Amino acid sequence: MQSPPFQLARTSAHVRPDACCQPTEASLRASHRRSRLAELDPHLHCSIIGTCLSTGELRKLVPKFTDLDRHHASDLEIHHAAVELAIAGGAGAKALNKALDERYAGAIRRFDTARDPAALLDLWNEALKSGDIPPAYWAVMSHPHATIDVRQSAFGELHMLSHLVGAANRADIRRLVALEAENQALREKIDRQQARLLEVSAERDAAARQLHEQALHIDRKPGATPAQLEAEVERLREKVEDGERRLALHTSRREAAEQRAQQEENETRVLRNRLGEAHALLKVVQAECAALERATLDAADRPDARERAVQWVSGKRVVYVGGRPNSNAVLKSLVAAAGGELIVHDGGIEDRKGLLAAALPNADVVLFPVDCIDHDSMSMLKRVCERHGVEYAPLRTASVASFVEFVARLTASAQATPASGPPRSAFCLRHG
Structure with a gap:
C-alpha cells in the first residue's frame, strides 16, 4: 500500500x-x-x-x-x-x-x-x-x-x-425494504403466538381444574383399589407434564421471535439512516452535475458562459487549500478568466504551511476539498480564518464540478442579496 x-x-x-x-x-x-x-x-x-x-x-x-x-x-x-x-x-x-x-x-x-x-x-x-x-x-x-x-x-x-x-448503498436499500417486510411478518407471527399462548394457558388451567375434580371424585369413589388410584394419579401427572412441556415450547418460540424482531428492527433503523445519508449525497452530486452541465452547454451559445458560471470570483481573491494538481490548474485558469485570483496551496505536502497562514488574511473566501486535506491543515484553517474573520467553506471533492457548483451558489446569492457574504455551506466540514 x-x-x-x-x-x-x-x-x-x-x-x-x-x-x-x-x-x-x-x-x-x-x-x-x-x-x-x-x-x-x-x-x-x-x-x-x-x-x-x-x-x-x-x-x-x-x-x-x-x-x-x-x-x-x-x-x-x-x-x-x-x-x-x-x-x-x-x-x-x-x-x-x-x-x-x-x-x-x-x-x-x-x-x-x-x-x-x-x-x-x-x-x-x-x-x-x-x-x-x-x-x-x-x-x-x-x-x-x-x-x-x-x-x-x-x-x-x-x-x-x-x-x-x-x-453497496443500493443493496442496502433493497435489503431495507426486505427487512421492513420481514419485520412486519415477524410482528404478526408474534401476535399469533401470543394469542396461542393465552389459549394454551387457558387450556392448562381448565385441565388442572378438571384433574382436581377427577381427583376429588376418585377420593369419593367407593371400592377403588390402591392400584387403580395409583394408575389414575400417574395418568393425571403425565397429562399435567405434557401441558407444561407444550407451554414451555410455545414460550421459547415466542421469546426467540421477539429477539429476532428486535434485531431486525435495529438493522432497519441503521439501514434507514444509511438511506438518508445516501439521498443527501445524491442531492449534492446532482447539484454539482447540473451546475457543470449548465456551464458546458451554455458555452456553445455564449463564449463567456464558463466565466459567467463563476462570475462571483470577479475581482476577488480566493485561497484554495488541498486538491489535485490537474484540477487545480483548471480551476486557476477558470478563475483568472473570470477576473479573479486563485491562490493554491497543497496543505503542506510541498508548500510550507507558514505561507498558508500568511495568505489567508487577505483572502475573500477560503475553500478546501474535504477529500484532499488532512485534519491538521483543516484545524489550522479554521483557527486562522476565525481569527481574521475570513469566510471559509468545504467542498465535497477536489473536482471542478464541486468548485463550479459552489461558486454558482455564491453568484446566485450575491445577485439576490448583494450586501450579503458567501452563504454558509451545508456540506460536511470533514468528510462530505
Whole structure:
C-alpha cells in the first residue's frame, strides 16, 4: 500500500512520538508496551475512532471534554471533536483510549499471542475473513509489534472496505425494504403466538381444574383399589407434564421471535439512516452535475458562459487549500478568466504551511476539498480564518464540478442579496 496522500503531522511537545515513526524497527521490537491512542500518527485517529467507536459512545464521552451539546451536535461534529481530542492528547485522549481498551479487551488478549509482525498480520487477515474488523483494527494498531508496514496494510484494507460499503448503498436499500417486510411478518407471527399462548394457558388451567375434580371424585369413589388410584394419579401427572412441556415450547418460540424482531428492527433503523445519508449525497452530486452541465452547454451559445458560471470570483481573491494538481490548474485558469485570483496551496505536502497562514488574511473566501486535506491543515484553517474573520467553506471533492457548483451558489446569492457574504455551506466540514 502507498502512503496516505498527505504529509505526516509533526507531534507537539506534550505528545509522545508514535512508535511507528521511529527511524528503526529494533526499538519497536524491544518495546513490550501497547501504543496509546495519542502516541499513534494523527492521520490514523480518524479511521480508528470512526471504525472502533460508535456515535452513541462518542456522544456520551466527547461532551465531557468539549463545549458540544450531546443532544444538538451533529454526528460529524462529535466525530471531529473526538479526532481533535485524540490529536491533542490529555484527558480526552486518555478517556478515548480507555473506552477502546475496555470495549475490545477480548480482541487485545487474543492478539497478544502474536510475537512478531507476521503473526500479527495472520490474526488481522483472519479477522478480515470473519468480518470482525473493529476489535481487530484497534488491537493491531496498538500492538507493540505493529510495524509501519503492518499499520499501513491494515489502514489500506480498511480504506478499501469503506469504498465497498459506499458501493453497496443500493443493496442496502433493497435489503431495507426486505427487512421492513420481514419485520412486519415477524410482528404478526408474534401476535399469533401470543394469542396461542393465552389459549394454551387457558387450556392448562381448565385441565388442572378438571384433574382436581377427577381427583376429588376418585377420593369419593367407593371400592377403588390402591392400584387403580395409583394408575389414575400417574395418568393425571403425565397429562399435567405434557401441558407444561407444550407451554414451555410455545414460550421459547415466542421469546426467540421477539429477539429476532428486535434485531431486525435495529438493522432497519441503521439501514434507514444509511438511506438518508445516501439521498443527501445524491442531492449534492446532482447539484454539482447540473451546475457543470449548465456551464458546458451554455458555452456553445455564449463564449463567456464558463466565466459567467463563476462570475462571483470577479475581482476577488480566493485561497484554495488541498486538491489535485490537474484540477487545480483548471480551476486557476477558470478563475483568472473570470477576473479573479486563485491562490493554491497543497496543505503542506510541498508548500510550507507558514505561507498558508500568511495568505489567508487577505483572502475573500477560503475553500478546501474535504477529500484532499488532512485534519491538521483543516484545524489550522479554521483557527486562522476565525481569527481574521475570513469566510471559509468545504467542498465535497477536489473536482471542478464541486468548485463550479459552489461558486454558482455564491453568484446566485450575491445577485439576490448583494450586501450579503458567501452563504454558509451545508456540506460536511470533514468528510462530505
